[in-house]
Amino acid sequence: MKNRIIAFIFAAVALAMPALAQTAQLPAPSPIEKELAARASNVSEVTLDKNTLAFASRFMNGKDKDKDTTKQLIDGLEGIYVRDYEFDKEGQFTTEQIEQLRTYYARGEWSSIVRERDRKTGESTDVMVKVANGKTVGMFILDVEPKEVSIVLILGPIRMEDLNKLKNISGLDALSGVEIKTKDKEKKDGEQ
Amino acid sequence: MKRLLIFPIVFAALLVPVAVLASGSGGFDGVVSSIESRYHVQATRIPFMGVVSAIARTATQNGVGNMHVAEFEHFIEPVDGNELNRMVEQKLGPDWNRMIRETSRHGNEQTLIFVHPEGNRMGMFIVNLDGHELDVVQLSVDPDQLNKQLGQYEHHPRENAKDENAAE
Numbered sequence: 575m576k577n578r579i580i581a582f583i584f585a586a587v588a589l590a591m592p593a594l595a596q597t598a599q600l601p602a603p604s605p606i607e608k609e610l611a612a613r614a615s616n617v618s619e620v621t622l623d624k625n626t627l628a629f630a631s632r633f634m635n636g637k638d639k640d641k642d643t644t645k646q647l648i649d650g651l652e653g654i655y656v657r658d659y660e661f662d663k664e665g666q667f668t669t670e671q672i673e674q675l676r677t678y679y680a681r682g683e684w685s686s687i688v689r690e691r692d693r694k695t696g697e698s699t700d701v702m703v704k705v706a707n708g709k710t711v712g713m714f715i716l717d718v719e720p721k722e723v724s725i726v727l728i729l730g731p732i733r734m735e736d737l738n739k740l741k742n743i744s745g746l747d748a749l750s751g752v753e754i755k756t757k758d759k760e761k762k763d764g765e766q
Numbered sequence: 767m768k769r770l771l772i773f774p775i776v777f778a779a780l781l782v783p784v785a786v787l788a789s790g791s792g793g794f795d796g797v798v799s800s801i802e803s804r805y806h807v808q809a810t811r812i813p814f815m816g817v818v819s820a821i822a823r824t825a826t827q828n829g830v831g832n833m834h835v836a837e838f839e840h841f842i843e844p845v846d847g848n849e850l851n852r853m854v855e856q857k858l859g860p861d862w863n864r865m866i867r868e869t870s871r872h873g874n875e876q877t878l879i880f881v882h883p884e885g886n887r888m889g890m891f892i893v894n895l896d897g898h899e900l901d902v903v904q905l906s907v908d909p910d911q912l913n914k915q916l917g918q919y920e921h922h923p924r925e926n927a928k929d930e931n932a933a934e
Contacts, residue, residue: 617847619867626865626881629888632909 599623600653600729604678606671607657610723613666614659622654647740651730654740657723664696664720672718676700679727680714687734696720701734794834794904796857797893801900804853805843809836809902829912830905832889838900845895847876854878854893862891874898886910 600623611617622630627648634645661667680702688701697719704712710733715726728740791799798809812818812835823831847869855864858880866879875896882889884906892903 611848615871617867617869619864621863621865623863625883626863629881629883629909633913 600655600727601679603657604675606675606678607659607725609671610659610667613661615662616658616660618656618658620654620656624652627651627654644740647732647736651728651732653727653729655725655727657725659723661721666721667723669696672698672716672723675723675725676716679716679725680704684712684714792857792859794836794891794902797854797891798836798902800853800857801838801902805838805841805845807838807841807843807900809838811836826915827911829908829915831887831908832904832906834902834904836902838902839898841895841898841900845874845876847871850876850893850895851878854880854891858882858891862889 600621631645631648634641634648680700683706684702684704686700686702688699690697690699692698698716699718700714700716702714703710704714709731711729711731713726713728713732713734715724717724717726801807802809815833815835819831819833822833823829847867851864851867851869855862862880862882864878865881866877868875868877870876876893877895878891878893880891882891887906887908889906890904892901894901894903
């Protein structure tokens with residue numbers, strides 16, 4: 575009987591392991607971010623893990639249809655990580671540091687869907703997605719301007735058009751700008 | 767025998783406050799006293815806050831409770847955002863997660879929002895510096911109850927249109 579119980583526990587643990595492994599967790603901040611934060615004049619950081627998102631979604635129990643769709647979206651997410659660094663003057667970060675940031679967050683299974691570079695201004699936009707079993711399970715956005723660096727990492731099922739729904743959450747209003755930028759880029763690509 | 771028992775009890779009773787003092791108080795009071803000693807300011811505490819908190823709890827039907835508020839006026843010393851963040855994190859302990867941090871070097875503006883799940887409720891800890899005023903607020907929120915309360919004041923376009931038609 576004892577052996578059966580032990581076998582049952584082992585089987586349950588073995589079954590639970592893949593499910594646990596699939597639960598995405600927000601990564602620790604990259605060391606580059608400390609350097610950026612030290613030089614930045616304004617820093618905004620938003621970290622919403624699964625628990626906090628569940629808390630935010632409970633505020634969206636209403637008759638409003640928009641709120642309801644946002645709630646559904648939030649319920650499926652594992653985490654949102656936003657960092658925005660604003661600088662007083664240009665030249666406060668190097669292209670190598672930006673490249674290190676990109677590889678820190680979006681290594682391995684991430685694929686690029688938008689990659690924009692402006693050599694004159696030094697501006698760049700990267701939008702990368704992580705796909706598993708044909709579904710998007712993560713989105714990483716890195717937007718660089720001469721005096722500003724924005725990092726957005728969303729873990730869970732998310733689409734480009736969903737970004738607009740999230741911008742109403744406190745601290746995530748920067749997402750609307752990213753959506754407009756990527757739409758412009760897609761439009762330009764379509765014209766070409 | 768009874769006399770012998772009194773000694774360890776008295777000894778333990780004396781030890782408890784010493785241990786508490788040695789470990790340093792945490793939570794709301796810990797954060798407030800750290801700010802007071804680090805920035806040489808005195809917090810204005812709202813009198814009868816316990817009563818205010820109880821009224822808020824009743825008025826919101828348990829939506830908001832366990833309120834603590836401390837206000838620092840004439841906050842003149844410059845604030846290092848990293849230092850303030852570290853200080854608050856240390857006093858709150860690992861159970862609290864930082865949700866939002868906004869820091870501005872020039873404008874002397876700092877915002878820190880920490881959250882802590884409390885079963886069905888969520889504990890929130892807010893530190894906000896705006897110019898020469900710093901506020902520290904702690905409260906416990908029940909989103910479902912608060913949402914229900916807020917829902918009473920929501921007006922939907924259709925209902926408004928109905929009201930307007932009825933008025934005409």
